[in-house]
Amino acid sequence: MSASAETGxxxxxxxxxxxxxxxxxxxxxxxxxxxxxxxxxxxxxxxxWYRTGAADDPPGKxxxxxxxxxxxxxxxxxxxxxxxxxxxxxxxGQENAFTSYDYTAYFQRVAKEHLPTMMALEADRMTGLVxxxxxxxxxxxxxxxxxxxxxxxxxxxxxxxxxxxxxYLHHPYGTPIIGWMHEIEGLNREDALAYYRRAxxxxxxxxxxxxDVDPQExxxxxxxxYGPIAPARAPRAPRVREPEIVASLRVSVADAKVEQPLLQRxxxxxxxxxxxxxxTEALEVLARCLxxxxxxxxxxxxxxxxxxxxxxxxxxxxxxVDLSRFGVYAVPREGVALDRIEAALDEELAAVVAxxxxxxxxxxxxxxxxxxMIYAQDSQYALASQIGAALTIGLSAADVAARPAxxxxxxxxxxxxxxxxxxxxxxxxxxxxxxx
Amino acid sequence: MDTSVRKVSHxxxxxxxxxxxxxxxxxxxxxxxxxxxxxxxxxxxxxQDAPGRAGTAALLAALLDEGAGDMPAAAFQEAxxxxxxELSFSSGRDWFQGTLRTLARNADEAIRLTRLAVTRAxxxxxxxxxxxxxxxxxxxxxANDPDSAASRRFFELAFAGHPYAAHPQGSVESVSAITxxxxxxxxxxxxxxxxxxxxxxxxxxxxxxxxxxxxxxxxLPASASxxxxxxxxxxxxxxxxxxxxxxPQTTFVFGAPGLARSDPDFIAAAVVNHILGEGTFTSRLxxxxxERRGMAYSVRTWLHPLRQGALYYGSTSxxxxxxxEALDIIRAEIARMAQxxxxxxxxxxxxxxxxxxxxxxxxxxxxxxxxxMGIAFEGLGIDYIDxxxxxxxxxxxxxxxxxxARLFGDGRLLVAAAGRPVGFD
Numbered sequence: 001m002s003a004s005a006e007t008g009x010x011x012x013x014x015x016x017x018x019x020x021x022x023x024x025x026x027x028x029x030x031x032x033x034x035x036x037x038x039x040x041x042x043x044x045x046x047x048x049w050y051r052t053g054a055a056d057d058p059p060g061k062x063x064x065x066x067x068x069x070x071x072x073x074x075x076x077x078x079x080x081x082x083x084x085x086x087x088x089x090x091x092x093g094q095e096n097a098f099t100s101y102d103y104t105a106y107f108q109r110v111a112k113e114h115l116p117t118m119m120a121l122e123a124d125r126m127t128g129l130v131x132x133x134x135x136x137x138x139x140x141x142x143x144x145x146x147x148x149x150x151x152x153x154x155x156x157x158x159x160x161x162x163x164x165x166x167x168y169l170h171h172p173y174g175t176p177i178i179g180w181m182h183e184i185e186g187l188n189r190e191d192a193l194a195y196y197r198r199a200x201x202x203x204x205x206x207x208x209x210x211x212d213v214d215p216q217e218x219x220x221x222x223x224x225x226y227g228p229i230a231p232a233r234a235p236r237a238p239r240v241r242e243p244e245i246v247a248s249l250r251v252s253v254a255d256a257k258v259e260q261p262l263l264q265r266x267x268x269x270x271x272x273x274x275x276x277x278x279x280t281e282a283l284e285v286l287a288r289c290l291x292x293x294x295x296x297x298x299x300x301x302x303x304x305x306x307x308x309x310x311x312x313x314x315x316x317x318x319x320x321v322d323l324s325r326f327g328v329y330a331v332p333r334e335g336v337a338l339d340r341i342e343a344a345l346d347e348e349l350a351a352v353v354a355x356x357x358x359x360x361x362x363x364x365x366x367x368x369x370x371x372x373m374i375y376a377q378d379s380q381y382a383l384a385s386q387i388g389a390a391l392t393i394g395l396s397a398a399d400v401a402a403r404p405a406x407x408x409x410x411x412x413x414x415x416x417x418x419x420x421x422x423x424x425x426x427x428x429x430x431x432x433x434x435x436x
Numbered sequence: 437m438d439t440s441v442r443k444v445s446h447x448x449x450x451x452x453x454x455x456x457x458x459x460x461x462x463x464x465x466x467x468x469x470x471x472x473x474x475x476x477x478x479x480x481x482x483x484q485d486a487p488g489r490a491g492t493a494a495l496l497a498a499l500l501d502e503g504a505g506d507m508p509a510a511a512f513q514e515a516x517x518x519x520x521x522e523l524s525f526s527s528g529r530d531w532f533q534g535t536l537r538t539l540a541r542n543a544d545e546a547i548r549l550t551r552l553a554v555t556r557a558x559x560x561x562x563x564x565x566x567x568x569x570x571x572x573x574x575x576x577x578x579a580n581d582p583d584s585a586a587s588r589r590f591f592e593l594a595f596a597g598h599p600y601a602a603h604p605q606g607s608v609e610s611v612s613a614i615t616x617x618x619x620x621x622x623x624x625x626x627x628x629x630x631x632x633x634x635x636x637x638x639x640x641x642x643x644x645x646x647x648x649x650x651x652x653x654x655x656l657p658a659s660a661s662x663x664x665x666x667x668x669x670x671x672x673x674x675x676x677x678x679x680x681x682x683x684p685q686t687t688f689v690f691g692a693p694g695l696a697r698s699d700p701d702f703i704a705a706a707v708v709n710h711i712l713g714e715g716t717f718t719s720r721l722x723x724x725x726x727e728r729r730g731m732a733y734s735v736r737t738w739l740h741p742l743r744q745g746a747l748y749y750g751s752t753s754x755x756x757x758x759x760x761e762a763l764d765i766i767r768a769e770i771a772r773m774a775q776x777x778x779x780x781x782x783x784x785x786x787x788x789x790x791x792x793x794x795x796x797x798x799x800x801x802x803x804x805x806x807x808x809m810g811i812a813f814e815g816l817g818i819d820y821i822d823x824x825x826x827x828x829x830x831x832x833x834x835x836x837x838x839x840x841a842r843l844f845g846d847g848r849l850l851v852a853a854a855g856r857p858v859g860f861d
Contacts, residue, residue: 040468041799073717082727085717090785092792095717109796141730145685149733149753153582153683153855211799256682260576294502295513303566304510310573331577333569364517371520375537378469378800 022387022397023215027223030203030231034387034397035218036210038380044211045381046118047107048126049388051206051236052199054177055101055321061191063179065199066099067143068192072106073097074135076128084121091117101173102321103392109381112212119225126200126229129193136189144185147178155255159264159433162251166429167266171242171322201232206391210384242268242323248425252432261338261435263345264329267428271320273394280318281406282418283326287316288365289357289415291328295364297357298328301348308336308344321393326422338432349423356416369407450808450818453642455649461634462808462818463645466801472543472638473805474536474550476652477813479633480626481530482604483665483744485618491606492618493532493626495564495571497525499619500534502563504552509563512549521546523553528604530665530743531813532626537802540639547648554627555655559619568611575608582687582753582854585679590689590749590852593672600668600745628660629653635808637801668745672850679854686759686855690766691749692848695839697741697814703827704839705748706739710786711778712769712844713737713750718785720769725752731762748843753855760859767847774844777837791825 023035054065075081088095093110106125108118151157161176168174178184207226209218245268272280291298291314302309309330316326328349332341376382390400451463485492501516501523503509516523522537523546534554538546578584588603595601602610632653636645670693695705713721713736725735737750754762778786798804798821811820853860 038799040466041795043795043799082717086785089715089718089789090792092789092794092796094793094796109799111792111795138728138730142726142733145731145754146733148683148685148755153681153685153753156577257580259579260573262577293513293517295510295517300510303570304562307566307569310569331573334572334576364514367520368517371522371539374539375471375522378471378473378802380799 022401023219024397025219027202027227029227029229031222031226031229032206032391033219033222034206034208034391035213035215036208036380036383036387037213037215038210038383039212042112042212043109044112044115044209044213045107045109045384046115046122047105047208047384047388048122049103049105049206049208049392050199051103051204051392053100053102053104054175054179055172055239056199056236057172057175057179058195060183061187062175063143063184064187064191064195065104066178067140067184067187068195069097069099069104070139070143071131071136071192072125072129074139075130076124077130078124078128079121080130084125087117087121093118099177101177103389105388107384115209115213115218116221116225119221123225123229126202126205126226129196131189131193133189136192140184140187143178144181147181147184150178151176152181155253155258156262156433158255159251159253159431162253163264163266163429163431166249166251167268167325168242169245170240172239173320173322198232198234201234202226202229203231203233204235206388208384208388210380239322245427249429250432251429252434254434254436256436258433258435260331262329262331262433263338263342263430264327264433265428265430267326267422267424269316269324269326269422271322271324271393272318272399273321274323275318278406278410278414279418281403282410282414283316283422284318284369284407285362285365285410286415286418286422287314287326288369289361290314290352292365292368297352297361298330298345298348302330302341302344306344308333308341319389319393338434342430352419353423356412356419359412362410362412362415366407366410370404373404450821451642452818453645453649455646457650457654459629459632459634459649459653461636461645461649462812463635463640463642464637464804464808465641466637467639469801470540470639471801472538472540472636472640473801474634474636475533475805475809476632476634477531477533477809478626478628478660479531479631479813480660480662481528481532482602483529483599484622484626484662485599485602485606486621488610489606489614489618490602490610491571491604492614492622493527494605495567495611495614496619496622497527497532498567498571499559499563500525500553500557502567503558503560504549505556505558507552508558508560512552515549519545521549523550525553529600533809543640543648547651551652554652557623559616561616564616564619568614571605571611572608575605575611580681582681582683582685583751585681586687586689586751586852586854589677589679589854590691590850593675593677593852594670594691594747594850595668595745596671598668598745599665600742624657625662626660628657630658631660632656633809633812635805635812637805637808665744668742670745670747670850673848674850676851676853676860678857678860679852680856681854683855684755685753686756686853686857687751687753688759688763688766688851688853689749689751690763690849690851691747692845692850694739694741694746694748695843696746699746701839701842702739702741704831704835705843707783707786707790707828707831708773708778708836708840708843709737709739709748710790711782712773715786715789718789720773721750721766724765724769725754725762729765731758731765735766756856757858759853759855759857763851767849770844770849771847773840774847775841777833777840780833783831783833783836787828787831790828794825
């Protein structure tokens with residue numbers, strides 16, 4: 001309808017979604033270093049990403065990657081007993097860590113002059129961790145409380161666990177990142193140290209520095225602090241592959257605490273590592289067209305026109321080492337049965353598979369996707385996180401920089417083809433959250 | 437290396453812009469990223485919701501971008517999407533806020549659409565019912581969430597009989613009862629020039645912003661016409677309220693009266709609270725409850741200076757059979773802080789963290805606009821960014837001890853729990 005909808009995304013002309021210059025280099029010991037200059041404020045974000053995550057947990061030891069992430073704050077010989085966190089706090093810094101299926105990352109945000117101190121501390125922690133049973137036992141209790149808090153008190157989260165375990169029948173993405181309760185209970189100091197020695201090494205890591213820093217200086221600092229650490233030469237082992245699923249599965253969680261039912265469905269979908277060129281970009285655009293906000297197809301139909309749903313959405317993440325997933329959900333309005341909303345959802349999905357989307361809806365979705373990339377440039381933390389996550393799963397900085405242009409190139413025909421390929425019930429799991 | 441009174445990068449760059457129509461905004465001009473972020477708040481929130489209609493301000497916030505002027509909801513949302521304009525509204529007990537993010541080159545159109553949302557939102561019955569349904573679904577989804585249940589109950593008891601008792605989102609009953617007239621009454625009474633606070637960061641000149649201000653807000657009434665919110669007494673100290681929920685953990689929300697933001701002791705109270713329960717990895721509660729005993733994933737306390745009833749509160753979740761022990765430890769730590777205050781070392785550490793980390797709040801345009809809004813909204817003065825670290829650094833041990841005693845006093849608490857805690861018979 002408007003000019004911008006017809007001609008792609010001129011609304012964004014003049015602004016580059018590709019982001020600022022990114023400086024990349026690899027140290028002789030295999031540590032990949034990425035520097036993203038952002039000179040607006042005198043602060044830096046310092047992150048170390050390891051190419052190891054929950055999907056690399058050994059069988060029977062689910063949760064060990066995440067548990068180790070907690071234990072990484074327990075100290076080294078040089079910096080024992082919370083010295084690391086104390087120094088960061090004394091310098092006015094912020095720190096934290098997170099574990100995903102494919103990576104584990106640690107970060108600090110500090111005034112720029114403290115970057116060398118952060119590097120010294122994080123480099124020391126890469127190989128110097130010291131653990132005693134006295135600190136391991138209470139931290140395991142903390143993780144058990146974390147699981148009780150996030151999952152065991154929340155039927156909605158229990159449904160997500162059941163969906164993932166059913167979508168990935170064989171691949172470790174079906175096991176929760178935090179681990180299964182009975183396996184977390186059995187994790188110990190030796191498990192954590194064995195995992196640590198195998199996976200934590202410079203050639204299995206990516207250092208990302210964003211902020212008010214000169215790239216050459218940052219690389220030189222990295223060489224000083226991280227350079228002396230010996231590589232492990234033990235790259236991540238390939239995981240088992242998910243078999244071809246020929247059944248559409250259904251799971252449900254029924255709980256007396258549920259007052260608002262909902263439906264969620266996951267489809268297996270390719271990730272950047274296994275997709276044809278342009279395919280994951282088309283899937284991102286598809287997720288926007290289908291369920292991104294109030295102008296999306298599912299919203300217009302199920303919420304606005306038919307007045308069956310209170311909310312709907314679609315989501316897809318291209319970043320995964322192995323097969324990813326495409327999800328849709330619908331929350332029924334009061335008095336609308338789940339099977340009615342499922343029938344309406346199926347009807348809309350069938351229409352998309354049959355006919356795709358008009359150019360105008362595709363153009364609008366692309367405009368918003370590209371704008372989100374530009375808005376993300378406001379935050380050095382967001383930029384550093386995007387690069388870190390992409391590199392841990394095997395992309396290059398050039399791939400990240402090229403993504404906006406590839407999104408721009410997606411056509412309505414591409415989106416239609418992606419919908420036909422992915423929205424197949426024989427590769428899906430449908431989950432229902434219902435009152436007991 | 438004295439970083440204690442370091443100035444943050446944007447101090448001195450904050451300009452006061454006053455439009456020809458007399459509307460004021462604080463601006464940080466920043467052309468490094470081609471976007472701008474605008475925040476505007478009105479000094480009225482859910483405390484102004486009519487009795488039995490809690491959630492009115494929140495529902496209005498959800499509706500302002502759902503159709504305005506000649507454009508029904510879909511057309512308005514498409515117009516925003518075509519220029520990738522991010523416009524949203526939100527509300528709390530004391531405030532109603534708009535947030536705009538746009539690429540600088542689309543600013544004219546973004547301002548035009550925002551003006552329509554602020555002054556000519558349609559509130560079509562279709563949109564009202566659609567957003568009401570979405571709100572109700574969210575309320576039902578959270579009905580038995582332990583955090584949500586305990587937190588709601590805490591405020592119901594602490595402010596019983598006062599508008600603050602109601603959750604800003606309302607309840608299933610109150611949201612079901614809201615009429616279009618309620619929404620219009622809140623809008624007409626609250627959205628006025630004399631209750632407006634505006635901050636802006638980004639690629640825009642003062643002259644351009646000045647013109648935008650009149651375009652955006654010039655048509656609003658000069659004065660707000662809502663009844664003032666009465667002072668809220670804190671009630672329910674010593675009560676332990678338990679909401680039975682079939683979950684493996686007990687979630688506690690605990691608290692007591694606090695200090696107003698304008699209180700001369702507020703900064704010292706913030707330092708003391710940081711030491712007790714705010715500092716991740718370092719606070720006393722974190723050390724005692726999480727590090728030493730592994731009783732909880734999270735334990736934190738906050739100062740919450742509501743305009744008409746300041747309080748402090750905290751929360752944690754721990755397994756049911758250790759709930760009693762966890763609450764006893766928290767009580768003991770609060771009492772210890774009230775009696776002895778922090779140590780010299782703790783005070784210095786807290787001051788180093790709070791002054792050193794202040795700059796981290798100003799490293800994105802969005803965050804700067806938000807920080808400026810907090811400062812402007814609380815009336816702390818346009819030079820507050822420059823003064824703030826000096827205020828923290830000046831807190832003495834004697835002052836910290838006095839304020840700890842004042843804040844935590846006799847250690848009495850209101851406790852709202854959700855779960856099946858053992859040991860509370």
